[in-house]
Amino acid sequence: MIFKILFRNAFRHKLRTFLTVCGMAVAILSFGLLRTVIDAWYIGVEASSETRLVTRNSISLIFRLPLAYRDTIRRVDGVEIVSYGNWFGGYYIDRKDFFANFAVEPKSYLELYPEYVIPDDQKVKFTSDRKGCLVGKKLADRFGWSVGDTVTLTGTIFPGKWDFILRGIYEGRTKNIDETLFFFHWNYLNESIKKIQSTSVDHVGFYIIGIENPYIAAETSEAIDKFFKNSLAETLTETEKAFQLGFVAMSEAIIKAIQLISLVIIFIILIVVANTMGMSVRERIGEYAVLKTLGFRARQITMLIMGESMVITIIGGITGIILTFPAAMGFSLAVGQFFPVFNITGETLYLDMAVTVTVGLLAGIFPAYRAVTVRIAEGLRRIG
Amino acid sequence: MRNEELILSINNVFKSYHRGSQIVRVLENISLELERGAFLALMGPSGSGKSTLLNLIAGLDYVDQGTIEIDGVDITTLSETDLARWRSVNVGFIFQFYNLIPVLTAFENVELPLLLTSLSKRERQKHVSAALSVVNMEDRVDHYPNQLSGGQQQRVAIARAIVTDPTILVADEPTGDLDRISAENVLDLMDRLNRDLGKTIIMVTHDPSAGKRAHSMEHLDKGVLNHDL
Ligand SMILES: Nc1ncnc2c1ncn2[C@@H]1O[C@H](COP(=O)(O)OP(=O)(O)OP(=O)(O)O)[C@@H](O)[C@H]1O
Ligand SMILES: [Mg+2]
Numbered sequence: 030m031i032f033k034i035l036f037r038n039a040f041r042h043k044l045r046t047f048l049t050v051c052g053m054a055v056a057i058l059s060f061g062l063l064r065t066v067i068d069a070w071y072i073g074v075e076a077s078s079e080t081r082l083v084t085r086n087s088i089s090l091i092f093r094l095p096l097a098y099r100d101t102i103r104r105v106d107g108v109e110i111v112s113y114g115n116w117f118g119g120y121y122i123d124r125k126d127f128f129a130n131f132a133v134e135p136k137s138y139l140e141l142y143p144e145y146v147i148p149d150d151q152k153v154k155f156t157s158d159r160k161g162c163l164v165g166k167k168l169a170d171r172f173g174w175s176v177g178d179t180v181t182l183t184g185t186i187f188p189g190k191w192d193f194i195l196r197g198i199y200e201g202r203t204k205n206i207d208e209t210l211f212f213f214h215w216n217y218l219n220e221s222i223k224k225i226q227s228t229s230v231d232h233v234g235f236y237i238i239g240i241e242n243p244y245i246a247a248e249t250s251e252a253i254d255k256f257f258k259n260s261l262a263e264t265l266t267e268t269e270k271a272f273q274l275g276f277v278a279m280s281e282a283i284i285k286a287i288q289l290i291s292l293v294i295i296f297i298i299l300i301v302v303a304n305t306m307g308m309s310v311r312e313r314i315g316e317y318a319v320l321k322t323l324g325f326r327a328r329q330i331t332m333l334i335m336g337e338s339m340v341i342t343i344i345g346g347i348t349g350i351i352l353t354f355p356a357a358m359g360f361s362l363a364v365g366q367f368f369p370v371f372n373i374t375g376e377t378l379y380l381d382m383a384v385t386v387t388v389g390l391l392a393g394i395f396p397a398y399r400a401v402t403v404r405i406a407e408g409l410r411r412i413g
Numbered sequence: 414m415r416n417e418e419l420i421l422s423i424n425n426v427f428k429s430y431h432r433g434s435q436i437v438r439v440l441e442n443i444s445l446e447l448e449r450g451a452f453l454a455l456m457g458p459s460g461s462g463k464s465t466l467l468n469l470i471a472g473l474d475y476v477d478q479g480t481i482e483i484d485g486v487d488i489t490t491l492s493e494t495d496l497a498r499w500r501s502v503n504v505g506f507i508f509q510f511y512n513l514i515p516v517l518t519a520f521e522n523v524e525l526p527l528l529l530t531s532l533s534k535r536e537r538q539k540h541v542s543a544a545l546s547v548v549n550m551e552d553r554v555d556h557y558p559n560q561l562s563g564g565q566q567q568r569v570a571i572a573r574a575i576v577t578d579p580t581i582l583v584a585d586e587p588t589g590d591l592d593r594i595s596a597e598n599v600l601d602l603m604d605r606l607n608r609d610l611g612k613t614i615i616m617v618t619h620d621p622s623a624g625k626r627a628h629s630m631e632h633l634d635k636g637v638l639n640h641d642l
Contacts, residue, residue, distance in 0.1 A: 030521065030528050037516035319512045322473060323526045323573075324501025326494065405473045406465075409508070 031329060035336035042309065046341060049305040053345020053388070054352060056298035057381050061353040062360060063291040064377045067284055069368035071277055076205050076370075077269035079243035081141060082250055084236040085272075087265040090116075093232035094262050101256055102236060107249045110239035112137035114215055119182030119191060121172060127366045128168055130182065130211035132218040135163070141239050144202040151176060151197035159217050161196035165208035167369065169198045182211075187222055187229075209369040238266070295384055302392035306338045310396035317400040318408025327401040331393075334400055338393030339386070346385030350378060420581065420613050421447035421470065426479030428465055439465045441636045443479070447615070452607040454627035455617045461633040463617040464585055470615060471583045472500045484580050501529045505574030505612075507584035511566040513558040519545070519569045520554040526577045544572040547610075548602060564595025571602060575612065582606065584616040588623050600626045 040046055068075075084102065086092035093115075102111050114133035120126065135156045139145065147155070147163065155161045162180060174180060178195045193213050201208050215233070223230050240249050250266035257264045267275075277284070310317070317330055353373055361371035428440040439462040447453060455463050468474045469481060472488050480487050483503065491499055506512075513522045523544055527537045545551045548568040558566050567587060574582055584603070588596035604626055606612040618624050632639040 030517075030524070033521070034514065034516055041516065315512065316514055319508075319514070320525075321497070322471075322500065322506055324497045324529050326497055406468045409473075409512075 031332055032336070035333050036340060038309070038313070038333070039337045039340040045305055045308070049302055049341055050345040050348065052298055052301050053342050053385070054348035056294050057346045057349025057385060058352045058356055059294050060291050060384060061350065061373065061377050061381050062356055063287050063294075064380065065353075065357055065360075065371060065373050066368070067287055068374055068377065069371045070280065070284060072205055072207065072368075072370040073273040074270055074277060076144070076203075076207065077273050079246065079268060079270065080240050081269040082238040082240060082246060082253070082266050083269050083272040084238060084253055084264050084266040085234070087254075087263040090234070092262065093229065093234055094236065094264060096231045096233055098236065098257065098262075098264070102238060102253055105249060105252045105256070107240045107245045108238055108253075109241055110137050110140055112141050112237045112239075113233040113235065114138065114212075114237070115218060115234040116186070117182070117184065117211075117213075117218065118186040119184045119211075121180065121182055124183075126171075128171075128209050128211060129207075129369075130213075132215040133212050134215050135212070138212070138237065141237055144206050145199040146202050147197045147199045155196035158194060158196050159214055160192065160194055162193035162211060162213040163197040163199060164195065164211045165369075166198050166200045167208040167365075168211060169195070171209070171365075174198075187218065191221075204372050205370055207369040209366070237269075295388065299388050299391055302338065302342055302388055303395065305341065306334065306392050306396045309337070310334055310400050314400060314403060314408050315411050318403065318405050318411075321405050322409070330401050331397045334397040335390060335393035338396075339389035342385050342389035342392065346381060346388075349385075350381050353377075353381070418448045419446055420449040420451070420484055421445070421615075422480075422482040423470070424480045424482075426466075426469065426481065427477045428462070428469060428474075429477060439636050440469075443636075443638055445631065445638060447613065449613055450607070450611050452603070452614045452626075452628040453616065454624040454630045455615060455633060456619070456621070456624050456630060457633035459619075462636045463633050466633065467583050467585055467615065467617050470581075471504045471506065472496045501526060502577065503580040505577065505579040505582040507567070507570055507574050507582065507587045509586040509589040511558070511563070511570040511590075513566055513570055513573070515558050518555050518557055519550060519561065519572075522558070522569055523572045523576050526573060530577065540576050541572075544576040545569070547575065547606075548572045562595070563591050564598055567591060567595070567599050568602065571599070571606075575606065575610075580613065582612050582614045584614065586617055586619060588618065588620060596620075596623065 084094070086094055096113070099111050099113060102108060112134050114131045117130045117132050119130050139147070139152065139156070155163045164174065169175065174195050176195055176198060180193045180195055182191045182193065184191055199208070219230060238253070240246060246268050250268070253266045254264050317333075320330060357371060357373050361368065365371065423443055423445040426440055426443040429436050429438040431437075443466060455467065457463050465474070469476055470483070472491070476489050480489050482488075486499065488496060488499060514525065517525065520541055523541045524537055527540060532540065542551065545554060548571050550565065550568050550572060553561060553565060558569070561569065587603070588599055591599060600623055603614055603616065607614050616623070616627060624630055
């Protein structure tokens with residue numbers, strides 16, 4: 030019966046409840062979307078492996094390292110695989126259609142990144158074709174490429190038109206793997222620029238190093254950097270995670286702002302729901318007084334009011350959660366190139382639910398407290 | 414020596430309210446005794462403290478001084494929780510504005526006090542049907558309060574008051590919001606409850622003709638009782 034009363038009470042003011050539920054839905058929707066944006070931002074960090082190190086020029090990423098370092102790094106204890114590559118910075122047709130493209134040493138690179146799943150025949154063709162390229166499934170879908178196509182990129186760092194033959198399309202082993210990357214042979218780049226830009230020849234932008242286990246990451250990094258101390262190009266080695274975090278850190282202020290906004294949204298909806306509950310309880314204070322007269326206790330009155338508050342927030346919350354999926358899809362379509370992976374995580378959904386319940390409880394507390402503490406005689410006087 | 418037939422015994426009760434810094438003395442040294450099966454009308458001008466006294470008897474408020482003994486229990490010593498439990502067992506309330514819960518049907522409204530008992534659903538239904546037939550409302554069980562006339566609502570409210578078979582019934586101006594005929598109806602009903610079912614009733618009223626239906630009368634004036642018959 031308590032449930033009957035609280036449900037019916039929740040829908041007594043249809044418009045008020047409807048508006049509050051809508052507000053709640055929009056709040057949860059925005060909260061979920063903003064969280065997903067933040068998740069998308071950190072996806073590189075998320076997806077990074079603890080057994081991969083990145084070595085780069087200690088001054089800045091834009092300075093390169095000699096290819097000769099490869100053999101030295103290989104000899105460091107704990108190092109299993111060494112790969113390397115360059116940021117290429119090319120674009121396809123329209124400069125604004127951004128995607129990341131790298132020149133890498135294909136065999137070792139793919140060995141280091143087992144999360145890129147490629148059919149065996151494609152893998153063989155890609156690694157053996159000097160002009161071959163490998164792209165993520167989402168990228169291939171975006172531009173309508175299929176295996177065997179010739180893809181021409183326009184270089185920005187390395188000027189000119191660059192022709193590649195699409196030899197493979199990879200898919201991520203898990204949902205959080207970036208499927209918008211473009212890889213081709215480092216050798217092809219190196220040989221091509223020999224003719225034009227002799228300074229860059231035999232230099233790499235970064236080394237990716239596979240180590241035996243995560244526990245030796247710190248000492249191995251240190252050992253590598255020590256080797257090149259006082260050399261012409263000193264190195265900075267860190268875990269892939271730290272490296273990715275370094276990128277994210279640049280936009281930390283924006284992320285903080287987004288986090289703040291998502292909290293503000295929750296706070297606003299809390300006020301809205303609390304106001305709705307406050308109004309409803311104030312109007313019905315006499316009814317609660319009658320229930321108390323009949324012998325109903327604080328616990329039951331509290332349950333009635335908290336329950337009503339929960340009914341409103343949960344309906345709104347669930348609506349919001351359901352709407353988050355199409356909204357995220359739309360968002361991803363609109364700005365997908367900036368967020369290669371845009372997935373609503375389980376964690377976001379849990380948080381959505383936690384926020385829903387918390388708002389429901391907090392919004393109900395003060396009205397419930399008032400209804401419980403108002404003296405019966407006082408409450409009864411307000412009728413009529 | 415306690416008289417076994419005495420159901421209510423009020424001894425030297427004082428009650429005042431604070432309004433800001435001002436103290437409003439509402440009841441001054443009230444003493445009153447009532448026998449089981451009595452039907453008392455409590456009359457007096459507006460603001461004389463009738464509702465205040467009724468609320469004290471019904472265990473809705475605490476006295477400043479004095480004792481109120483009902484069926485052998487001094488309710489002024491009960492904690493708030495105990496008092497709530499005591500009310501649910503011993504007191505049936507009838508209000509001027511009926512005070513039915515608008516989102517519940519007549520049947521559900523009458524069932525409400527029984528939720529605090531250990532009765533099974535079937536037993537509750539039996540009690541509710543019985544109470545509704547006493548007040549002649551068994552054909553309106555599924556109506557919501559706003560689908561009933563004032564008199565009908567008051568009859569449902571009376572059914573709610575008697576469904577737990579309480580020790581005393583308290584009514585604060587039960588006919589104050591009703592037209593003549595509905596009021597007579599309600600008074601007939603209360604009379605029947607008193608005569609046929611032996612209910613002890615204390616009724617606050619403004620209306621002298623309502624007062625006459627009771628078997629005894631007390632006048633409150635400025636917080637003091639004037640006994641007469
Ligand atoms: N909670 C309260 N706080 C302050 N004063 C109160 C409170 N309740 C009652 N009073 C005062 O106590 C006095 C008696 O009030 P009460 O309601 O008992 O009168 P009444 O005899 O029932 O009047 P009426 O016939 O108009 O219902 C009034 O002066 C009223 O203003
Ligand atoms: Mg009164």
